[in-house]
Amino acid sequence: MAGSRKNTEQKPEDFVQHHDGHASITLSRPMNVGGAPVTALKMREPLLRDQVAMQEQKGTDLEREIFLFANLCEITPDQLKALPVRDYNRIVAAYVGFPS
Template sequence: MAKDHIIDNGDGTVTVKLATPIKIDGASTSAVLMREPTVGDQMVAAAQAKNDEAKAEVNLFGNLCNLSPEDMRSLTMRNYGRLQDGFRFFTD
């Protein structure tokens, strides 16, 4: 199913349009760029999370979107769901 908040940039990245803007480094943004994950990204996120699947996913998405842990924790669940959609674009 196509998601209108996921834009394929054709270069191994997608733009994820957020439901509500977030502040990154003091600037408001309504979209984030997510790069395609690698197996190595998955392994690093899992190792950092020490058997906590939710934390591993948050770490992975933060890395793929170049978002800090604080940025990730401040996301609304609706915006986080959109990042999950972006990730599924690469894995479905």
Template sequence: MSKDQTTATGLPAYITEGDDGSLAVDLVRGLEISGAKVTKLKFREPTLDDQLVSQKVGENADAEVALLANLAEISPDDLRAIKMRDYARLQVALNFFYG
């Protein structure tokens, strides 16, 4: 299976769903967080409150960055350094949460 093919859950092969509903996303370029290169980010399943709080941060992209950073338990500033190819993967994971 290539990295872009979907699994039985409908997720691309670069996203793994945990038993708790979390999603782990393999990154192509990786991201530096606190001086360490990270090649996978894990996102807990969001609650409605997560969505509402992120919308208070701002519109569209700012709210999405705030939500993703919160779910991955990293700072929004760290997330803003991510390469677009990897950010697109995070958006796929986020869209999966929305069903």
């Protein structure tokens, strides 16, 4: 039928697996970390002190969010900024997916 197409497009959360205390995030393509290609990031579960440290950072809301996510994934903010937006959206989905 014309016009009736199943939406099989994957969402950012489809690339995230939550575990006890961390999330695994599959990247769309490898990134270079310490000279080695990395195909997935591990984000630890945020602690209240992470939220406090983020709020103490200077800059825009986005810059503070980048600081927080880089810290949780144990990469630098510059490494995080070098990722494609689709991978950043996967990181956001991982963060949002932790139980509150």
